[in-house]
Amino acid sequence: MTHANSAAHDSRHSPLAGIRILDMATVVAAPFSSTLCADMGADVVKLELPDGTDPLRGLAPVKGELSLYWKVTNRGKRGITLDVRKPAGRELFLKMLPEFDVLVENFRTGTLERWGLDLATLHAVNPRLTVLRLTGFGQTGPYAARAGFARIFEAMSGFTNLAGEPAGSPLHMNYPVGDMVAGLFGAFAIASAMAERRRPGCADMPGREIDLSATEALFRLLEPLAVEYEQLGVVRQRAGNRATYTAPSNMYATADGQWVSLVASSDPIFRRLCQAIGQPQMADEPRFGTNPDRTRNLEALDDAIAGWFAANTYDEVARALAASEIPFSKIFTIADIVDDPHFQARGAIVRLPDPELGSIPAPCTVPRFSGYQPAPPRSGPGVGEHNREVYGALGLTPADIAALREQRVL
Secondary structure, X not given: OOOOOOOOXXXXXXXXXXXXXXXXXXXXXXXXXXXXXXXXXXXXXXXXXXXXXXXXXXXXXXXXXXXXXHHHHOOOOEEEXXXXXXXXXXXXXXXXXXXXXXXXXXXXXXXXXXXXXXXXXXXXXXXXXXXXXXXXXXXXXXXXXXXXXXXXXXXXXXXXXXXXXXXXXXXXXXXXHHHHHHHHHHHHHHHHHHHHHOOOOOOOOOOOEEEEEHHHHHHHHOOOHXXXXXXXXXXXXXXXXXXXXXXXXXXXXXXXXXXXXXXXXOHHHHHHHHHXXXXXXXXXXXXXXXHHHHHHOHHHHHHHHHHHHXXXXXXXXXXXXXXXXXXXXXXXXXXXXXXXXXXXXXXXXXXXXXXXXXXXXXXXXXXXXXXXOOOOOOOOOOOOOOHHHHHHHOOOXXXXXXXXXXXXXX
């Protein structure tokens, strides 16, 4: 099954060239995994129900009837429809499966099994198939069958407990960061499995089942918390914008109302900061001499720094900090990102060709590989847009496809 349409990247030097992925997942997390692989040159076919009811198609942002979220999150994929719950759909699905290296799914534990698509059945038709199973809590354990969304993963992992003011409630981001983190781990897992397959002697090894818990993915980011709790008895808590493990590292408001994030936690940088804010003597005070000293005296340290910020405009702050090579940034909005010369010079925003909007902006492919300069992929496919192409390659005639559409299998 070749990838010959306009959504294709230049596959000559792409890291995942030749890898074929069937993505039957819904919403964001698992589809993001396969999208990241598509960015690296994998051939990804997006499977959805014939009625186009994937919740992502109705998730903001939308413009009229156009799902902007779908267009960017499923970029670079070909789109087909199939209802695998129907006997004819299941039969066609199993006929198609040997064409792929990876299957991506995110249904509740046990769902594929109820549809007669258990792992043994999948491997009977394609023994080399790797199956990424991304769920909220994993394939085993007492919570395995629970439904989950990003905010649930974030809350349960301990991630959300670290965000917010000390005296206030924990805070969620206004974005499903838990889904995106899980998606990153999913892409890493797929790439790992494919790297293993390419090792000498491993080409015909049995396909892997990848059990990816979104909650565990988020927890994996909180690396020192378990040992901190066991060895020191510390349950890390919210600290607002202040970091309690390194200092100074906080957010400060300028005289003209601009918020600035600053990190000057190494001793040389802290010394330069003291010079920049006109208080060089602070660097020699015992309470601020080292990072551990500064973290024990956070309030006094932050009061001194915050006072300087409050007395100066952002332009004055930026000039002084840049001249002293202090790491800082104002808090960027998307409007700032679009206008920023560094993002522009790097081409951090690319234009995805789109049949309805002409082109739309989206983040560039990350990371950048030497010798690989992918063309911007096309935006996410329409419902069943590539049915004829994909199913035709399997030998189905236009009449076959029309009949299956009439039966609402496609």
